[in-house]
Each structure stands twice: as structure tokens, then as C-alpha cells.
Amino acid sequence: MKIKILAAGLVAALAAAGPRTALAAGNEIVIGDIDDLSGTYADAQGAGGVEAIKMAIADFGGTVLGKKITFLVADHQNKPDVGASKFREWSDQNGLNMLIGGSNTGVTIAMAKVAAAKKVPLFSIGAGGASLTNEDCTAYTVHYVYDTTALANGTASTIVKSGAKTWFYLTADYAFGTQLQNAASKVVEANGGKNLGAVRAPLASADFSSFLLQAQGSGAAVLGLANAGADFSNSLKAANEFGITKTMKPAALLAFISDIHRLGLQTAQGLYLTTGWYWDLNDDTRAFAKRFFDKMKAEPTMDHAGAYSATMTYLKAVKAVGSADSDKVMAELKKTKINDMFAKGGYVRADGVMVHTMYVMQVKSPQESKYPWDYYKIMKQMSGEEAFGPITGACALAPK
Amino acid sequence: MTHVLGIPVAVILGQLVLGLVNGAFYAMLSLGLAVIFGLMGVVNFAHGAFYTLGAFAALLGLQWFGINYWAALVLAPLAVGILGIGCERLFLRHVYKLEPLYGLLLTFGLALVVEGTLREFFGSSGRSYPVPAALQGVMNLGFMILPIYRAWVILASLFICAGTWYLIERTRLGATLRAATENAPLLQAFGVNVPLLVAMTYGGGVALAALAGVLAAPVIVVTPYMGNSLVTVVFAVVVIGGMGSIFGSVVSGLTLGIIEGFTKVIYPEASNIVVFVIMALVLILRPAGLFGKE
Numbered sequence: 001m002k003i004k005i006l007a008a009g010l011v012a013a014l015a016a017a018g019p020r021t022a023l024a025a026g027n028e029i030v031i032g033d034i035d036d037l038s039g040t041y042a043d044a045q046g047a048g049g050v051e052a053i054k055m056a057i058a059d060f061g062g063t064v065l066g067k068k069i070t071f072l073v074a075d076h077q078n079k080p081d082v083g084a085s086k087f088r089e090w091s092d093q094n095g096l097n098m099l100i101g102g103s104n105t106g107v108t109i110a111m112a113k114v115a116a117a118k119k120v121p122l123f124s125i126g127a128g129g130a131s132l133t134n135e136d137c138t139a140y141t142v143h144y145v146y147d148t149t150a151l152a153n154g155t156a157s158t159i160v161k162s163g164a165k166t167w168f169y170l171t172a173d174y175a176f177g178t179q180l181q182n183a184a185s186k187v188v189e190a191n192g193g194k195n196l197g198a199v200r201a202p203l204a205s206a207d208f209s210s211f212l213l214q215a216q217g218s219g220a221a222v223l224g225l226a227n228a229g230a231d232f233s234n235s236l237k238a239a240n241e242f243g244i245t246k247t248m249k250p251a252a253l254l255a256f257i258s259d260i261h262r263l264g265l266q267t268a269q270g271l272y273l274t275t276g277w278y279w280d281l282n283d284d285t286r287a288f289a290k291r292f293f294d295k296m297k298a299e300p301t302m303d304h305a306g307a308y309s310a311t312m313t314y315l316k317a318v319k320a321v322g323s324a325d326s327d328k329v330m331a332e333l334k335k336t337k338i339n340d341m342f343a344k345g346g347y348v349r350a351d352g353v354m355v356h357t358m359y360v361m362q363v364k365s366p367q368e369s370k371y372p373w374d375y376y377k378i379m380k381q382m383s384g385e386e387a388f389g390p391i392t393g394a395c396a397l398a399p400k
Numbered sequence: 401m402t403h404v405l406g407i408p409v410a411v412i413l414g415q416l417v418l419g420l421v422n423g424a425f426y427a428m429l430s431l432g433l434a435v436i437f438g439l440m441g442v443v444n445f446a447h448g449a450f451y452t453l454g455a456f457a458a459l460l461g462l463q464w465f466g467i468n469y470w471a472a473l474v475l476a477p478l479a480v481g482i483l484g485i486g487c488e489r490l491f492l493r494h495v496y497k498l499e500p501l502y503g504l505l506l507t508f509g510l511a512l513v514v515e516g517t518l519r520e521f522f523g524s525s526g527r528s529y530p531v532p533a534a535l536q537g538v539m540n541l542g543f544m545i546l547p548i549y550r551a552w553v554i555l556a557s558l559f560i561c562a563g564t565w566y567l568i569e570r571t572r573l574g575a576t577l578r579a580a581t582e583n584a585p586l587l588q589a590f591g592v593n594v595p596l597l598v599a600m601t602y603g604g605g606v607a608l609a610a611l612a613g614v615l616a617a618p619v620i621v622v623t624p625y626m627g628n629s630l631v632t633v634v635f636a637v638v639v640i641g642g643m644g645s646i647f648g649s650v651v652s653g654l655t656l657g658i659i660e661g662f663t664k665v666i667y668p669e670a671s672n673i674v675v676f677v678i679m680a681l682v683l684i685l686r687p688a689g690l691f692g693k694e
Contacts, residue, residue: 038519199668204526206620206629210418210664213544217411230526234621237528243538243545 028068029324031057031311032090034083034111035102035126037075040204041229043258045102045126045303048296052304053100055291056311064315065322070094076102078203080110087111091118097324098123098314100307103229105129105176115140119326121333123310126303128228128254129179133352137395140330141352145306146276148176150387151254152183154274154360158379159222159251160193168220168248169198170211170235172227180253181226196220201227201235208235209242216244223248233259240267256301260363260375268375269365274387276358277302277342278376284341299373309342346384351391351398355384407665410543415661417541421550421619423657424557425612429630430637430649431561432608435568438644439581439601442492443500446507447634448627449514450606453480454613455622456518459529469532469618476614481607488602493595511628518624526621535618553615560611561650568646577601636679641691648691 033053037046050073057069072090076083084107090096091114099115101108103126115122116138123142124132130147160167167188171177177200185195199214212235215223223239225232232255239245252259255273279289279299288308292300317332318324338346338354346356361376369375393400402409429451436444457476461467467475487510495502535549568574579587580594588594613627620626637656641648656675663671670677682689 204621204623206526206623206626210415210661213411213414213418214664214668217408217414230621234526234528241538241547243540 026067026095028070028095029064029098029315029318030070030072030090030094030096031098031100031314032072032074032087032094032096033100033102033307034074034076034086034107035100036078036104036107037073037102039078040231041078041103041126043262044229044256044301045307048292048298048300048304049100049102049125049307051295052292052300052308053311055295056308056315060312060315064318065324069315072096076104076107078104078107080107083107084110084114087114087120088118091120096120097318097326098329100125100310102126103303105132105179106174108132109136109175112136112138112141121314121326121330123314125306125310127176129176130183131175131179131394133349134392134394137351137397139397140326142310142333142348142354143352144310144354145302146254146274146358147353147388148180148183149389150276150358150382151180151274152187153387153389154358154380154382155251155253155272156184156187156224157191158272158360159249160188160191164221164249165193166196166220167193167222167224167251168196168215168218169224169226170208170215171198171200172231173200173202176228177226181224184224184226184251184253198224198226201231204231205234208238211235212239212242212244216242216248221249222251224251224253226253228254229256229259230262233262236263237267256303257299257373257375258301261298261373265364265366265369265375268363271363272360272379273363273376274358274360275302275376276356277305278359278361278378279305280374280376281359288341305342309338309340312340313338349388349391349398351395353388355388357384358382358387405666412662412665413541414544415665416658417544417546417661418550419658419661419664420654421553421657422660423654424554425616425630425653426634426637426657427561427650427653428557428612428615429609429634430641430653431564431646432605432612433634433638434641434644434646434649435564435608436602436605437638438646439577440598441496441500441581442503442507442602444507444602444605445504445631446487446510446514447606447609448629448631449511450480450484450609450627451613451616451630452518452624452627453483453514454610455529455617455626456522456613457610458614458617459527459622462529469614472614473611477607477610480610480613481603484606485599485603488599492602493598511631515624515628522624526623529617529622531618549618553619556615557612560608564608565646565650633675636675638689639679640675640682640689642689643692645689645691648689652690 033050035045035049036042062069074086098121101111101122101124105127108124108127121140123144125145128148130149132141133143169181171181181198188195196218199211201211252271252273260268279285289299317329321328321332334348343356346354348354359378360380362379364375364377391398433447436442454476457479458472461472495506531549535552537548538545580597584594637653638649641652660671660674663674
């Protein structure tokens, strides 16, 4: 009896799995996007990133080398195993040629291992951890938009130089948070500041109040928010609610324009933040932003612009070498300058960092903001070399 | 500033107040669980899901129909309570005759269905519910700034717990309910509709969970998972208080919230497990729970 039931279950499971997707027979170029489409980070890249990649494919003409460009999307739900197994599945069954990686450093580290094993180029967009081009680097990873080193060199350096010397961190308790906190701590110390401690909050905590009270108890001058997405906006909101921002200066170690929009200028005004791109920089950025806004009803974040640019850059490289062979494409990527609405004179370094200009911004006050989404004023423009720093030597591909 | 054990007193007091707020939620949720277990013998694993539904009912009521917070405090528990009665009549009543394990599995399945459905329609990113205008603002307690809404949560939960205790221990309806648990066939012989009574009990218990959900909506981020993360702790609270003991669940809910807050000051990494450590100790030393009778 039991065996019968087991057998019936097995048959049902097999039927549900359905026919396998046929292997791409080399007549299409397959681009994938694995991202947090529904969670804490969904606004930074998410559905907007999917749209940006679609725009890039359409702008490229929908084909490359006479082959149709196919686009696959999946939600990794902030789970490394889900992201890595989807990547592996697409690579084995759908003939994936390139993957755009979404937010979450933990997931992207897992996916980078697949990129190396399957030799599929991985453009990491939304993930911030600098380990992706250091300890966790691969020959197929391109870290395209920003990393924790650049964020710390921008925001932490600006704030500590302004005289706020003692820091306490509220850190997202996984790879990204720790890396961001460490990068900021180094910058703070190098500039004569002091790190008083940190409290780690689980990703997507429902209530940050008790963590924040701990931060306040430290007596530090700066509250370093080493988190991102909804965690960032929720913790800053709670810091305001509990009057903590009256005694501590909040430092947004990573903030997207979507976060500022959600918080509103009344709450976010005066914050310093570092970004790889802003929609209102020049005519090129505004032109892209207008097209994006028409579809998504929101101005693009740096991740959205980066996802568009990365897709274009990859397709141009495929066209230039006349093949989707991963090694040939990677070689082309590492010798060609990137010039588009996202980056001017950007280049992919041996360790995989896409070196390009970064901006330290300050959030405007409601009075300073003249039109919708007029949120930032540029405090400092950092050259790519200044922002991303020298090659550390932690990546075997790029000795110091 | 004065210090105790090298920790500023203000920090300790602040965490204790926040612990009391968390404890208020533990108390309200474990209360409903205790009522359901005490009167029906069902280990209601779907309790967290009904709490989530309460918060979503308030949120969607506001977004779709403009129902304000105060109306939601009544309407959301009512709607969820009716849903609970439906679940009891459709599914739960079939498992009373079986081992308690079956009720546990059934309600666990229900919880998964609710969570999955909400995630399908609303995504897993949280939404926030605005604090009602009358409860906005803060009060300065000297050692901390406390948002007025959190103070309201503590007061409201104490009131709700006291009301439920009174209803069950001091009214005729409560006496009938307790009689039903002692000897249902006899009570039925007296002409009382016991199945209806049981259904109403389940509805009332989950309505309490929904009410806690509405109270929680402005404090935390409303997500399909909000109940899931809480319900495990609440079960521990019920075990510590003594399964089925109403007084025990309220007292242990508030106390454990405070202990948890205190742990966050002394050794934050342990704050997630301190409740379970206490549960283990209680199970070893006093298996029936601190306030349990058997």
C-alpha cells in the first residue's frame, strides 16, 4: 500500500516537472537576470532592472550576430541556494550566455562560483560587497555599478573629514553589511576617527528600535547605517521616530534614490550618500531617465542605469569579437573603454571592477528641491581610481 | 550618567520599555493560543497567520476602502474571526477525535497556505501602515524618547488581556465554555449547542490574534512573514506559562518580553534564544509550565 502511494506521488511529481526546455541550439543569445524581485531590495533594481535590460535589448535591435536575444528572469528571494541553482539550471538547460546579477552580496558570491564553474560572464549590478573582486573574484565577474570600497571612500570619508569622528554602526547581518562596515571603519580610522562598535540586525528586521537604542547608548557622533534598501529606510525612519537623529548624525553608507523617495525629503534631507549615477546629471542621463520613467513611473536608480549599460556593453563586446565565447568576450571587455550615459571612460580592471566616476551627494531640503525627484546636490565628484582604490592583491587574477 | 554593570541606566531602561512593547504582543498572541488550547485542545499553528491577516486586513481596508485605524481595530478582528469560524467548521472539527498531532499539522498547513497566498498577491517586500493621527508624536521619558503609539500598544494589550480573562473566568459565558472543556456531552445534554460554542471559541481566539496584528501594523513592517517569525516565540511563551493557562500566558508574555529586552543590553546575540533557553529550563523543572495545573 505504502509503496503504491509512493509510486503515485513520484509519477505526479514527474508529470508536474513537465518537459525539459530544449537546449538553445546556438541560434540565440541568452541573457538572464536573477535578482530580489519581491523583497527588501526589490526597489533598488528588481522590476525596474528587468525593464532596463529589456530596453537595452530592444535598443540593440533584439538580435546580435544575426541571433535572436532571449531574456530570462528569476527571483532569488535573497537565498543564495536559489540564485545559484537557477543560474546553474539556465546554464545547463537554456544555454545561458550572460547573467545580470541583482542585489544581495551573499547570493552574488554564490552565483560567482557558478559563473566560474560554467564559464558564464556575470555582471554584478545591485550587490555591493567588494569581496566579489577580491577574495571571491573570478575570471568571469564584472562588478559594474559600485562596491563597498567606493561607498566608504565617498560617504564615510566626507563625513569623518567634516569633523564627526566617533562612529557606531547598525549593520545588516550578512556578507554585504559586514563588508560595508569594515570598509567604512578603515576609512574612519585612516582619517583620525574612532569606531565605537556595531550592532548587527538580521536582514529584513521588522523593528529596528532596540538596535537603535543600543547605538544611541554608545554615545557616538555618527550612526553608520551599513544596510540597504528597505532596511535602510526602515531603520532611518525608526531613528527619527525615537529622536535618535537629534543626538547622532546618520550616515547612509548605501542609499538609492528609491529609498530617498520612500523616506521623503523631510526625513532624508541633509544625508550624505555615494552613488555611481544620478538621473539628473546631464542630458544623456535625463534622456534615459525620461524613457525609464514613462514605463516604471519612477526615476531610475544607479542599478537601473547600470543594468541597461551592462547589457549594452556585453552585447557590444559580443558584436566586436563576432562570437559569444565567454573568454573572448571577457578579453574584449577588459580592453575596451565604456562610454555611454552611465559611464564616461569607464574600464573593467583585471580584478573585475568596472572603474568609473562616483559622486558624493547630499540630499536636498524640501525648499531646495525645485521639481519632482530633484533630490541630490553633488558635493564631490570622485575619479574612478579615487573611488575604487588600488588593486588590493586579494584577487589571484590581479596581483598587486 | 549612572551605570549598572558598565551599562548606562538609560539604555537598560530603554530596552526594558521596548521589551514591554514586544511582551504586549507576546501576551496578546499567547492569550489567544491559550484560550484555543485550553478550551479545544488544539495546538493552533495557524495563529501567526491570523495575526498577519489582521495586519493585512487593516492595511488593505485603509488602501482600498479608506477604513481608518479605529474602525479597523473592530472590523479586522471581526472579519478574521469569521474566517476562523469558517476554518473550524470546514476543517478543524474533523480532527478533534484524532491525536493532537493532526490538529497541529492541519493548522500548520493552513498557515502555509495563508502565507503563500499573501506573498503571491502582495510580494514579500513589506508595506508600512501609518500611525493614526491621534497617536502620533513622542513623549520624553527622560531616559528615552518613546513614540506615543508604543505606549498605546502596552495599554491596549493590558486592557485586552484583562478583558479576556474576565470574560472567561468571571462571566456566565465563560463558565459555560469551561464546562464544555470539562464535560462536553453532559453540557450538550443540558441543551447547550457545544459545536457552536467551540466554533465561536476558535473564532474569538483568532480574532484576538488579528487584533494584535492591527495593533502591530503601525509599529512594524507588514509582510506575509510577520506572523511566522513571531509564532515560534509565542509557542514558547505558552509552554512556559503553562498550556491553556490564560493568566500564565499573559504574565509570561510580558515577563519574557522584558527579559528579552534585558538580554539585548547584556548580550545581544543571545536575545533570539533566551526565550527558548527559559522554555527548556521550565520543561525540565516544571513540565506543566509555571502556571499550569497538571
